[in-house]
Amino acid sequence: xxxxxxxxxxxxxxxxxxxxxxxxxxxxxxxxxxxxxxxxxxxxxxxxxxxxxxxxxxxxxxxxxxxxxxxxxxxxxxxxxxxxxxxxxxxxxxxxxxxxxxxxxxxxxxxxxxxxxxxxxxxxxxxxxxxxxxxxxxxxxxxxxxxxxxxxxxxxxxxxxxxxxxxxxxxxxxxxxxxxxxxxxxxxxxxxxxxxxxxxxxxxxxxxxxxxxxxxxxxxxxxxxxxxxxxxxxxxxxxxxxxxxxxxxxxxxxxxxxxxxxxxxxxxxxxxxxxxxxxxxxxxxxxxxxxxxxxxxxxxxxxxxxxxxxxxxxxxxxxxxxxxxxxxxxxxxxxxxxxxxxxxxxxxxxxxxxxxxxxxxxxxxxxxxxxxxxxxxxxxxxxxxxxxxxxxxxxxxxxxxxxxxxxxxxxxxxxxxxxxxxxxxxxxxxxxxxxxxxxxxxxxxxxxxxxxxxxxxxxxxxxxxxxxxxxxxxxxxxxxxxxxxxxxxxxxxxxxxxxxxxxxxxxxxxxxxxxxxxxxxxxxxxxxxxxxxxxxxxxxxxxxxxxxxxxxxxxxxxxxxxxxxxxxxxxxxxxxxxxxxxxxxxxxxxxxxxxxxxxxxxxxxxxxxxxxx
Numbered sequence: 268x269x270x271x272x273x274x275x276x277x278x279x280x281x282x283x284x285x286x287x288x289x290x291x292x293x294x295x296x297x298x299x300x301x302x303x304x305x306x307x308x309x310x311x312x313x314x315x316x317x318x319x320x321x322x323x324x325x326x327x328x329x330x331x332x333x334x335x336x337x338x339x340x341x342x343x344x345x346x347x348x349x350x351x352x353x354x355x356x357x358x359x360x361x362x363x364x365x366x367x368x369x370x371x372x373x374x375x376x377x378x379x380x381x382x383x384x385x386x387x388x389x390x391x392x393x394x395x396x397x398x399x400x401x402x403x404x405x406x407x408x409x410x411x412x413x414x415x416x417x418x419x420x421x422x423x424x425x426x427x428x429x430x431x432x433x434x435x436x437x438x439x440x441x442x443x444x445x446x447x448x449x450x451x452x453x454x455x456x457x458x459x460x461x462x463x464x465x466x467x468x469x470x471x472x473x474x475x476x477x478x479x480x481x482x483x484x485x486x487x488x489x490x491x492x493x494x495x496x497x498x499x500x501x502x503x504x505x506x507x508x509x510x511x512x513x514x515x516x517x518x519x520x521x522x523x524x525x526x527x528x529x530x531x532x533x534x535x536x537x538x539x540x541x542x543x544x545x546x547x548x549x550x551x552x553x554x555x556x557x558x559x560x561x562x563x564x565x566x567x568x569x570x571x572x573x574x575x576x577x578x579x580x581x582x583x584x585x586x587x588x589x590x591x592x593x594x595x596x597x598x599x600x601x602x603x604x605x606x607x608x609x610x611x612x613x614x615x616x617x618x619x620x621x622x623x624x625x626x627x628x629x630x631x632x633x634x635x636x637x638x639x640x641x642x643x644x645x646x647x648x649x650x651x652x653x654x655x656x657x658x659x660x661x662x663x664x665x666x667x668x669x670x671x672x673x674x675x676x677x678x679x680x681x682x683x684x685x686x687x688x689x690x691x692x693x694x695x696x697x698x699x700x701x702x703x704x705x706x707x708x709x710x711x712x713x714x715x716x717x718x719x720x721x722x723x724x725x726x727x728x729x730x731x732x733x734x735x736x737x738x739x740x741x742x743x744x745x746x747x748x749x750x751x752x753x754x755x756x757x758x759x760x761x762x763x764x765x766x767x768x769x770x771x772x773x774x775x776x777x778x779x780x781x782x783x784x785x786x787x788x789x790x791x792x793x794x795x796x797x798x799x800x801x802x803x804x805x806x807x808x809x810x811x812x813x814x815x816x817x818x819x820x821x822x823x824x825x826x827x828x829x830x831x832x833x834x835x836x837x838x839x840x841x842x843x844x845x846x847x848x849x850x851x852x853x854x855x856x857x858x859x860x861x862x863x864x865x866x867x868x869x870x871x872x873x874x875x876x877x878x879x880x
């Protein structure tokens with residue numbers, strides 16, 4: 268191995284001998300041509316030497332040399348032939364002379380072709396070497412550019428990470444007090460003793476606080492998408508129920524604005540599908556809310572079709588429309604198209620940006636068709652895998668929970684912020700929970716040693732020992748109660764893989780009370796007791812006058828279940844319900860078994876009820 272000036276690096280001897288592009292740069296004076304040039308310059312000048320090395324001179328010299336060799340060979344042939352007759356000898360000599368002149372013609376042609384080929388090869392080699400040098404310079408320039416680009420990319424990524432860290436830290440500082448504000452606003456709104464005027468004021472506070480929380484979430488969402496840290500979940504849920512919830516929500520919003528809201532659903536829409544439920548709802552909410560927001564009169568139509576496991580969601584409005592030049596601008600961050608009809612419309616310009624980015628991450632797409640003065644149509648296409656069974660996701664209710672069935676459950680709240688701990692106590696104590704408070708991991712360990720705890724609500728960011736470390740330690744110490752992580756830092760959800768298998772759920776602040784209660788009910792397997800409305804009280808009074816089911820009624824239902832007569836069982840079940848009162852909680856349980864046609868469970872459950880009656 269030795270250094271090669273042509274490549275600028277070490278090269279082996281075999282590669283050196285096979286190389287054709289270097290022109291012996293490592294030994295410029297050792298080539299035959301260079302040595303010949305040095306030899307002849309001792310006798311003639313450079314000018315004469317150049318004249319002697321022109322293609323014409325080389326042709327003449329080569330022709331003369333080959334002609335001389337041919338003449339010598341023919342002369343030797345003439346001398347070697349013994350001829351006694353002078354006349355024959357003269358004829359033979361003339362023949363050789365004619366042959367010589369014929370050879371001169373052939374030698375001239377071959378010599379000229381040889382000189383042309385040699386000159387062409389030299390020119391091609393020079394051109395090759397010139398192109399190689401130019402290519403080497405271009406490669407060096409590309410390497411320099413690539414290095415500069417890599418440095419710029421690293422600087423940009425570092426700046427982007429710094430921006431993400433700043434946004435995350437800012438989000439944590441904003442979410443912490445915002446969680447307290449929105450939490451107590453939810454509690455006050457449930458206080459029927461407050462005058463309507465004060466409830467309306469608190470509702471305004473909650474709406475604006477929620478708007479601020481949504482703005483923070485949007486900024487973080489954009490930051491996570493740009494950094495490529497968005498992770499999708501595979502949730503199994505009831506598609507029709509989710510769509511109906513959205514329709515109910517936006518029909519009320521459209522009605523308040525004085526426009527019509529139409530919902531058109533495909534008849535072959537599946538009941539249960541699998542995708543990221545939160546992102547899916549977020550995209551549809553952004554599209555529909557924008558349509559209602561920018562439609563002053565007319566209607567908004569939400570159309571859903573499903574074919575070959577591909578769902579198409581179309582949001583059609585009769586608003587002002589969007590010009591062709593602006594149809595890509597509205598998908599950029601913080602961009603909004605302002606006109607006379609939308610000057611008073613608020614917003615950050617992030618909804619469509621987030622929606623399109625999330626749709627692409629989920630393998631779907633969002634397209635737009637719009638004409639000025641005729642309205643817009645946003646089309647959202649996504650593959651939704653059809654499920655053939657009920658995933659049994661926990662249902663959340665908007666009714667106010669006032670308690671739960673069963674013994675008193677103890678909940679340990681571990682949070683370093685006093686206001687957060689007090690908020691959790693004020694939220695959960697009235698429902699019947701025994702609330703234990705700890706300001707750090709050490710106090711949490713002490714509470715666990717002293718009392719029985721059924722559920723832990725744990726903050727992630729705490730001094731000394733954070734939530735992830737504490738939950739891992741608890742599992743290692745064989746504490747098996749459910750643990751629900753709470754954090755004002757939305758980025759913590761991305762890093763919960765470090766505690767995978769240790770915690771049982773994650774909720775970001777600010778907390779929604781209904782979502783929190785739904786998660787607690789799921790983890791503790793609770794049945795809530797809800798505050799009854801006037802209609803529910805009337806139904807309860809009617810139920811109180813009905814007799815309880817007897818053995819005869821149970822046996823009639825069991826007989827239908829034993830033969831697998833589904834329609835007959837449903838008919839008998841409704842018939843008995845009109846005249847008799849089922850035990851508390853049994854009606855919903857029987858309906859649940861009927862929906863999945865689990866007749867063995869129905870028979871077993873009815874026998875248990877019959878034996879206990």
